[in-house]
Amino acid sequence: MTPESPPVELSLPGVPRSSSADGHELVFPDRARYHDVVAEHRRAGFEMLASLTAVDYLGHPGRSLPAEVEPQRFELVVMLLSLAQVRRVRVRVQVPEDEAEVESLWDLYRGSEAMEREVYDMYGISFTGHPDLTRILMPEDWEGHPLRKDFGVGRVPVQFKEAPGPR
Amino acid sequence: MTDHGRTVTEVHDTGADQSSPFVKETFEGAQELAERGATAPDELQREVGAVLRLPESHGVDVSDIDVEHPDDETMIINMGPQHPSTHGVLRLMMELDGETVLRTKPIIGYLHTGMEKTAEELTYQQGSTNVTRMDYLSPLNNELVFSLATEKLLGIELPPRAVWIRMLLSELQRMSSHLMWLATNGMDVGSTTMMIFGFRERELVLGFFEKTTGLRMNHNFIRPGGTAADLPDGWEDDVEVILDNVT
Numbered sequence: 524m525t526p527e528s529p530p531v532e533l534s535l536p537g538v539p540r541s542s543s544a545d546g547h548e549l550v551f552p553d554r555a556r557y558h559d560v561v562a563e564h565r566r567a568g569f570e571m572l573a574s575l576t577a578v579d580y581l582g583h584p585g586r587s588l589p590a591e592v593e594p595q596r597f598e599l600v601v602m603l604l605s606l607a608q609v610r611r612v613r614v615r616v617q618v619p620e621d622e623a624e625v626e627s628l629w630d631l632y633r634g635s636e637a638m639e640r641e642v643y644d645m646y647g648i649s650f651t652g653h654p655d656l657t658r659i660l661m662p663e664d665w666e667g668h669p670l671r672k673d674f675g676v677g678r679v680p681v682q683f684k685e686a687p688g689p690r
Numbered sequence: 691m692t693d694h695g696r697t698v699t700e701v702h703d704t705g706a707d708q709s710s711p712f713v714k715e716t717f718e719g720a721q722e723l724a725e726r727g728a729t730a731p732d733e734l735q736r737e738v739g740a741v742l743r744l745p746e747s748h749g750v751d752v753s754d755i756d757v758e759h760p761d762d763e764t765m766i767i768n769m770g771p772q773h774p775s776t777h778g779v780l781r782l783m784m785e786l787d788g789e790t791v792l793r794t795k796p797i798i799g800y801l802h803t804g805m806e807k808t809a810e811e812l813t814y815q816q817g818s819t820n821v822t823r824m825d826y827l828s829p830l831n832n833e834l835v836f837s838l839a840t841e842k843l844l845g846i847e848l849p850p851r852a853v854w855i856r857m858l859l860s861e862l863q864r865m866s867s868h869l870m871w872l873a874t875n876g877m878d879v880g881s882t883t884m885m886i887f888g889f890r891e892r893e894l895v896l897g898f899f900e901k902t903t904g905l906r907m908n909h910n911f912i913r914p915g916g917t918a919a920d921l922p923d924g925w926e927d928d929v930e931v932i933l934d935n936v937t
Contacts, residue, residue: 645806660799669807676811 528607531567535560539589548612551592557616558626564603564612565631572632574602575639577646581672596620597648618648627653645670763787771800777874814840819910826907827867830859833912840914852916859902859912865936866895891936898928
């Protein structure tokens with residue numbers, strides 16, 4: 524087993540950082556600096572984009588954020604992993620509802636392609652620079668983005684049951 | 691019609707009776723493979739996921755890529771969504787030159803049922819009933835991670851016996867899942883013996899699960915706060931039989 528590499532110092536001037544209760548490093552760049560911050564992690568040896576997803580905080584605006592970060596409706600959550608340093612970083616980006624668009628990480632991590640398509644499909648957040656930003660799970664002609672909190676659950680009529688009522 | 695620079699597909703009207711109880715036909719026109727000329731050489735080299743996949747070891751030189759591949763020499767065919775070799779529903783659009791696959795575009799989502807959306811409407815106790823159906827090979831592990839997340843959020847501490855029952859069941863589940871993988875893998879290479887052996891040993895594990903939880907799958911046994919019940923009397927002997935047979 525190869526010995527663990529020493530942690531590489533990240534150069535992130537002016538980007539709010541903290542750590543979660545269970546010891547994960549948190550980084551809170553704004554949308555403009557999001558791509559640069561992830562690129563800096565890539566340079567510092569975070570070779571794996573473990574996960575990229577989003578959260579819709581509609582109706583639940585309260586969450587623990589550094590004082591200088593203004594909460595928005597959507598939050599993009601990116602988990603980066605350095606296998607050599609055995610280190611995880613969670614990048615959290617606030618994405619406003621009226622301008623739900625961020626830069627794609629596709630040029631840094633090829634694996635982000637499908638995950639960004641899923642976030643686009645489920646939350647309606649667009650990624651500029653993505654090679655093929657289309658729906659991945661829902662049909663092409665689906666209207667709306669199902670994992671938004673204001674998207675109704677809905678029901679499909681079935682036989683041997685009364686007509687579906689409102690939930 | 692464009693939106694954020696993307697082309698948005700027009701909603702396809704099937705002309706069907708509007709009072710039809712069925713959801714309108716799925717239109718997949720825009721998911722078709724793009725024309726070959728639409729893919730630039732550098733993009734071909736960079737192994738664009740939905741447009742082209744090439745093994746990285748090929749180390750493609752941009753100048754070597756023949757973008758001007760005549761269209762009349764290639765054929766675009768559709769494979770799936772139902773195909774014996776795919777173990778599930780997966781559709782592949784493929785551009786072929788003879789028997790060589792030049793480009794593929796995978797189209798997934800046929801098994802997407804929106805379980806995450808369903809979960810939004812459920813209580814924490816109902817949640818494990820939902821997640822146990824997400825993967826029929828490892829329902830107990832799905833229940834476990836859901837329960838662990840819930841317990842972490844609520845700050846619930848578990849009795850040690852529940853922890854170890856969960857561990858035991860999860861490990862047995864892992865064995866049954868891997869046996870299923872071995873069995874189906876054997877079927878793919880044409881070995882029915884391997885398939886029968888894998889399913890036979892897996893059945894031992896599922897039998898123990900039935901004795902413990904009441905069901906062979908969809909157990910809803912590991913729940914936030916612990917497990918639904920204790921292990922049955924004599925479980926040590928059952929596990930020993932499983933271990934003797936599988937190893």
